[in-house]
């Protein structure tokens with residue numbers, strides 16, 4: 001059992017509460033997570049009456065919890081969270097697409113794609129400047145100049161921008177990036193997550209390809225525990241045994257994550273499928289399954305892309321997909337659906 005304390009609880013009041021639990025025969029420890037203070041009770045306290053715990057003046061809410069994550073847990077925060085990303089909003093009814101190239105390649109490339117995805121209705125422009133490539137001999141991204149190009153494209157198009165960070169030392173370069181992406185490979189880079197927890201800026205956390213949902217949520221908890229609750233989750237496929245697709249898109253994670261957590265859940269069908277022709281179908285399926293938004297790789301010349309060209313859809317395909325998404329969301333929102 002866990003008790004969330006009122007925000008004005010003083011240290012001596014907390015000591016008194018811990019002593020009260022001890023008097024009842026239960027061991028209680030105080031945990032600080034983000035801006036919140038919790039009292040965690042030992043297993044034996046499972047028998048304790050929730051009402052009795054909640055009747056203590058310091059206790060805001062008491063819940064029985066089997067999960068290790070607190071701040072991102074829906075049991076302690078029943079309402080959906082909405083995360084603001086510049087002018088965009090994600091979650092709690094707000095649906096948002098993040099679209100753009102895998103990697104920032106040039107001013108002309110980014111300008112062309114940004115203009116097209118903006119016209120098609122994307123909410124956020126993406127572009128990687130630090131690329132996590134499997135081979136060290138592949139294009140690694142334009143680094144700082146790439147981020148500068150993305151910022152410029154964001155200003156020109158009026159779109160907030162998202163880009164992936166790979167190391168703590170890159171953080172100063174992300175000052176003007178609206179949404180910092182933690183890629184699948186870094187989902188368990190706890191030192192990076194702790195640093196991002198210190199920021200007042202939204203973080204897009206992608207699921208690791210071999211991670212369970214509880215591991216994913218504990219990574220989100222690392223960010224929240226530092227005080228930054230602006231977190232968006234992104235399912236991007238997990239490692240399966242089927243070689244026809246790059247990864248296996250785990251649709252079951254969408255309702256499950258939304259059940260376990262109040263954070264918005266996006267889906268990235270581009271990295272999951274690895275093939276452009278499969279992306280629109282999977283994007284629509286993700287919307288039908290309840291995703292709060294999508295991340296989609298779009299390129300004006302996929303065959304010439306420096307990274308992930310195979311999975312990039314053309315701007316016109318993206319525009320057609322966005323129309324279908326709007327129609328599908330209208331059907332899903334209809335009373336008789």
Ligand code: PEP
Nearest residue numbers: 128183184185206236271
């Ligand atoms: C990306 O979004 O460019 C990316 C590398 O994705 P992931 O971390 O999901 O592989």
Ligand code: MN
Nearest residue numbers: 102297307308
């Ligand atoms: Mn990519």
